[in-house]
Amino acid sequence: MIAEIALAILWLAAALAVLQLGLGSYALTARGAEFLRAVRPIAVVQGLLVATAFALLIVLFLRTDLSVKLVAANSHSLKPLIYKIAGAWGNHEGSMLLWVTVMGLAGGFVALLERRLNERTMVATLAGQAFVSLGFYAFMLFSSNPFERLNPAPVEGNGLNPLLQDPGLAFHPPTLYIGYVGLSIAFSFAVGALITRDVGPAFARAMRPWVMGAWIFLTLGITAGSWWAYYELGWGGWWFWDPVENASLMPWLAATALLHSVSVLATRGALKAWTVMLAVVAFSMSMVGTFLVRSGILTSVHAFAVDPERGSFILTLLAIYIGGALALFGLRASTVTEGARFHLFSREGSLVMNNVLLVGILGIVLMGTLYPLVTEAFGTKVSVGPPYFNPVSAIFVFPMLVIMAAGPLMRWRQDNGRKLANLLAVPALVAAATLALAVVFAGDIGVLPLLGLVFAAGLAVASLLPLWKRNLRRTPAHIWGMVIAHFGIAVALAGMASESAFNTERLVASEIGQSHTVGPWTIELQGVRPIAGANWTALEARLVARYGDSNVQTVLNPQARMFASPPTATSEAALLTRWNGQLYAVLGEEGDDGRWQLRLWWKPFVPLIWYGGLLIGLGGVLSLVGRTARDLRRKGEPELEPTSEPAAPRPASGGQEALA
Amino acid sequence: MKAKHQRLVLICIALVGLVAAGLIAAYALRDQASYFYTPGDIAEKGVEPGQAIRLGGMVQKGSVRKQADGVTIDFIVEDGKGTVPVRFTGITPDLFVEGSGVVAEGRMDKAGFFVADNLLAKHDENYVPREMRDMTKADVKKLGGTVQQP
Structure with a gap:
């Protein structure tokens, strides 16, 4: 029933x-x-x-x-x-x-x-x-x-x-979905404003909290997804540039750009057409992502033919909505009035540059994700992975980080650059010091991890500078939000760079009672025993880990699980988190000689990646709450919100007529 | 700066940024995309040693040999048109079995061994590496393999 x-x-x-x-x-x-x-x-x-x-x-x-x-x-x-x-x-x-x-x-x-x-x-x-x-x-x-x-x-x-x-599943997909689909309302706002020729600051202020809300969910969803892949897959990696991951990253990049341009439109009345365009692009990316994931075209181009209904249905929707919105944009773009003017060397200018770089990264990820589909159509099978995505996106990411450091310190309309140069001297010095330290002590860690550490240090300092000489108690919540989110980017970047620079790995076939070292850890395999859960059975290893010369022993229990229905084997990694990093252990299979395969990683500061993600989300929440609270306070003072006045008398008459 | 002028400058910046991203991406994709080969392709065309590729085929029955270190295995991948010896160090995926399909990521060494960094086998009921679906249709039967259909 x-x-x-x-x-x-x-x-x-x-x-x-x-x-x-x-x-x-x-x-x-x-x-x-x-x-x-x-x-x-x-x-x-x-x-x-x-x-x-x-x-x-x-x-x-x-x-x-x-x-x-x-x-x-x-x-x-x-x-x-x-x-x-x-x-x-x-x-x-x-x-x-x-x-x-x-x-x-x-x-x-x-x-x-x-x-x-x-x-x-x-x-x-x-x-x-x-x-x-x-x-x-x-x-x-x-x-x-x-x-x-x-x-x-x-x-x-x-x-x-x-x-x-996995508990991750209960949380991760709905979070991402709320983010994905929440962008639809930004899309609809843009379409609505184009239809009524109403693209302006009021429209941007109405749209901003919804974009922010969707963006917060996307941020948290991606962070949770990365964490899930990290500990559930047992491969020790946190981002695989898998098409499904890219499908969530692309809307996030577009939404991040939109978030910044909508702020310019709300505060300064500039970037009108660009904001509308980004709103369309952001939701389009949500739909492209859904299409890629749902149609099965990703796993195999042939799955597309196996279930043509599903794939072609989403593809048709994609064409109608994106095509329709772009056509509407084309028709109405000329009626979007000229926004407020600004000099390129200004807060607005830096936001434009960041927007362009974000969209550039989006383009790079999109091309890398679609490339295998395109070549397969011509009969060549390729796969695109980290050797493409990492260096190519870095070309755009690092300049973006520089602008991220400088932008919030610049004035609106036009900046003369003198104060900026003084302020930026501090993070520049910190970055230079990090570079010197890394080169002297860390040895050869690769160009990208080195740059990552240097930029993370510089950005961490620069992101705090907007609070310089401010009365912290009177600083509005959305400023705190921005500072925390930007600081979160620096934190996450430090985690990423540290993971790829200082990661150590051991792969051994271990007898029971044998000890192994990985990084500063000594790990002994004490035994392997069978255990059973609600709907699985498993082999569970007992590992005892000691850090450095310490006598404190910690037990780790990595498992190899067998699920009954559907019959599947998975590997449950065991993690041990310390303030300076994470020990990661995976149990493999038993050899004919009774030795057990063990894979051990020591990953210094890797949790910073997800702490950073959480900080970015928290920044969004602060900004959203702060702005909403301020709007609510202003509602009590009608003279500041003239637009809400004429709407008030309408309900009575409109309602009656509709009833009649 | 005049209004029109400013709009033009902004549009130019955006275009230059996007075109640059596109060009860099296109250039890098040609270099960095790793191509899929079957043993037959390698026998026919050959592969530059050291170039990152994916090798896909069936794990030949009776070919898997575990090395003394307990974590390295050697096996042979075949597709009916050729065979390639593969060496892999690591924990094999749960569904890696003889007579089943596999996709290995790695590179050929000078001695003609394929050194795999990563093995992809079916890791859940719905997931099959893209390239393996093709093989399940014709080649598997020819080789008497037992790949489960998704």
Whole structure:
């Protein structure tokens, strides 16, 4: 029953999206103005309905209702509770439902909360959001219905891919999805503002918190994904330039650029067309990423042919939405009025440069990700990995870091450079000192890690300089947010550089009782024993680790796990974190002579990568909260917000007419 | 600076940045992309020793030999048109078995050995390295291999 009700609710939500689009478009015409008031409530209800459908899917997974095809294919009655819930979105159909849920909720929240925007632009935005949602509703309802029944119902489910049975999964994909799909609202704002020719600071201020919110989720999602890959795959790496990872990085790069340009537009009224363009690009990257991941074109070009429906459906949506938005942009770009002027050597100028560099990096990642697809179409199989991505993106990353250090210290409109040169002398000295130390003490660590350490040190200092000579208690939250986020970049970069510069690795076949050294550690293999978990069995090693001359012993338990359903083997690495790095141990197989394979890494300062990611996210949160609080305070003083005044009398009359 | 003039300068900067990114990327891709070879390709065309490539084929039955250090294995990859000896040091993927498909990342050494840095085998029920899907269709049957279909 639940599945049928949920499906009916989903159809109803889709019908409301049609209404939201139709009524919204009509309301924008000369005759339809009386319907303007009706669009917001529709958007709210649509969001609630689709969220209900998603909640019901989770209920089906919680009850392990095996008569539902999706549950039977992805769940198992013996699975721990958290993975039953996570199973709801750990598959194609469920994740598509999550997608429309996030879109619906984003539209609903905007309709409910955003009161600063011109009402016509708001209605155009909501209509745009409904238009985008509809494509994905259609995709689900016609080609991947999550509530499809299975008759007869199987006795037991297939289980969830064991690699995904990890607390990381419960958190990581929904976080990324909220980020991905949250960008849709920026896209809709841009489309709405183009339609009503309303691209200006008010539009930017309305859009900014939503872009910031989506960006925070993307940042945290990527950080969590990298951490998950690091400890779950057991390969000791934290970023593989895997197409799926790139699919999440590309929207983040675009959203980061958008975040900065939307700030310029909100504060200074400049970069109008560029901001609109970035909003379109950012969500396009979300869709390209989804297409790459969902169509299966990544794993194999032939999987695309195996399931042409899925891939070509998303590709069609991609063409309609991106093509449509670009066409609209082309038509209306000339009507976007000239923004405020500024000198190139200014805060705005540095933000433009950073935007260009970010988009350049985006282009490099996009080309590297798509290149294998293109060559395969011509019959040549290639793969593109770190030897391409690392050095090529570095060409753009390092200049960007310099501008990141300098930009926040520059004045708006025009900077004369004198104060800037004095301020930047400090980080430059720190960077130079780091360079000297690294060259003298670290030896040959490679060019990129060396540059990484040097730039991280310089940026760490430079990112704090905007607080120089400020009253810290009176510094607004969004300034703190910027400082913390930029500092977070320096922290993450230091972790990345340190990992590749100072990583030590041992690979041994060890007898029981034998000791090995890796970096400053001495590690003894004391034994291997079988253990059993809820739905797996494992061989677990007992390793005792000592740091340097210390007598403190720490036990590590890496496992080789065998899952029963579906039958899969995974390797569970054991991690030991110290303030100055992480010890990482993986258990391999037993040889004929009774020796066990062990792979041990000592990774100095590697956790900084994820601490940095968290700091970047925290900076975003501070900025979002600070700005929202300030906006709310200003709401109490209507004379500062003249735009909110004319909107107030309208509800009464508009509502009555709509009822009549 | 005049308004139009400024817009033009900004557009130029953006274009120069993007075109530069594109050109650098295109140039680097030609150098850095690692090509996929089968043993037959190597027998036919040959590969420069030291160049990073991916080698894909079937692990010949009975060819896997573990070395005395306990962590190095040698085996032979074949595709019906040729064979290549491979050496790999590390923990093999769980689904690395004789008579099954494998993709090895690494390079040929001067002695004609393929030195693998990394072995990719099926690591979950849905994932197959891109290049292996082709082989599952025709070549596997020819070789009497037992690759599970995804």
